[in-house]
Amino acid sequence: MPELPEVEVVRAGLAPVATGARVDRVVVLEPRSLRRHAGPPEDFVARLTGAAFDEPQRRGKFMWLPLSGDDAALVVHLGMSGQVLLRERDAPIDRLTRITIDVTHPQQRPLRIDFVDQRIFGSMAIDELVPASDQPGQSIPSQVAHIARDPMDPLFDDRRFLAALARKDTTIKRALLDQTLVSGIGNIYADEALWAARVHYDQPTRSLSRPRALTLLAEVRLVLGKALAEGGTSFDYQYVNVNGNSGYFSQSLNAYGQTGLPCPRCGRPIVRESFMNRGSHFCAFCQRIRAVRV
Numbered sequence: 041m042p043e044l045p046e047v048e049v050v051r052a053g054l055a056p057v058a059t060g061a062r063v064d065r066v067v068v069l070e071p072r073s074l075r076r077h078a079g080p081p082e083d084f085v086a087r088l089t090g091a092a093f094d095e096p097q098r099r100g101k102f103m104w105l106p107l108s109g110d111d112a113a114l115v116v117h118l119g120m121s122g123q124v125l126l127r128e129r130d131a132p133i134d135r136l137t138r139i140t141i142d143v144t145h146p147q148q149r150p151l152r153i154d155f156v157d158q159r160i161f162g163s164m165a166i167d168e169l170v171p172a173s174d175q176p177g178q179s180i181p182s183q184v185a186h187i188a189r190d191p192m193d194p195l196f197d198d199r200r201f202l203a204a205l206a207r208k209d210t211t212i213k214r215a216l217l218d219q220t221l222v223s224g225i226g227n228i229y230a231d232e233a234l235w236a237a238r239v240h241y242d243q244p245t246r247s248l249s250r251p252r253a254l255t256l257l258a259e260v261r262l263v264l265g266k267a268l269a270e271g272g273t274s275f276d277y278q279y280v281n282v283n284g285n286s287g288y289f290s291q292s293l294n295a296y297g298q299t300g301l302p303c304p305r306c307g308r309p310i311v312r313e314s315f316m317n318r319g320s321h322f323c324a325f326c327q328r329i330r331a332v333r334v
């Protein structure tokens with residue numbers, strides 16, 4: 041599943057090709073890939089054709105390409121299996137391609153942007169831009185407006201996040217996965233950061249001590265930063281690829297998916313428990329639920 045680093049790789053890879061490019065032609069091969077678009081496929085095609093893109097933006101796992109001179113943007117949700125591929129215009133169209141967008145950039149040769157999505161949980165949509173509540177003068181697609189900034193964002197507010205943790209009646213992993221509190225952290229990064237910070241996934245956020253919360257936030261940044269660095273090196277100009285088995289899977293994982301293997305810190309086996317229809321991987325010795333803080 042694409043997480044923040046993968047989406048950032050796509051955003052950064054698209055930026056030089058898409059910024060200032062004009063859309064020549066749009067083909068919708070799979071109408072279900074437009075489920076988040078308010079109108080019919082014809083409306084999507086009509087609004088996009090002839091439009092020009094401003095620089096691609098990202099918040100958490102959501103990416104959008106603002107339409108120049110319009111209060112709207114092309115919003116790209118990668119879902120579980122979405123990919124954005126840059127192709128030559130005459131390249132064969134993969135059978136899992138759902139939408140193709142031919143673009144011409146003033147300084148580049150004509151290219152084709154392919155939205156490829158095996159499971160069709162991802163989507164493209166034209167969405168209206170609304171004022172961003174946390175940054176005056178900036179706008180954001182209405183579909184993304186409820187998404188919090190990610191911890192790598194220079195405008196992420198640490199104090200506000202820590203205050204929200206202390207206030208909310210929830211547990212820490214739920215909070216890390218809550219995109220309205222903090223974005224960009226998926227199951228893998230949550231498990232890895234919790235392991236590194238020695239925090240149990242079900243620790244109530246109200247009882248998480250401030251030093252431990254700060255350690256956890258620092259570990260979240262470390263694991264995201266490592267994955268961003270890896271993703272960045274795998275980027276190929278001609279082939280912007282979001283692929284579930286690239287990037288973070290190549291780095292060594294300490295807890296996620298390590299069920300039964302020794303904890304790299306204490307040697308006891310990593311265990312997996314069901315959590316929100318998925319799993320939580322952790323060391324039951326290093327990561328114990330701690331008593332309410334005093």
Ligand SMILES: [Zn+2]
Nearest residue numbers: 303306323326
């Ligand atoms: Zn351990």
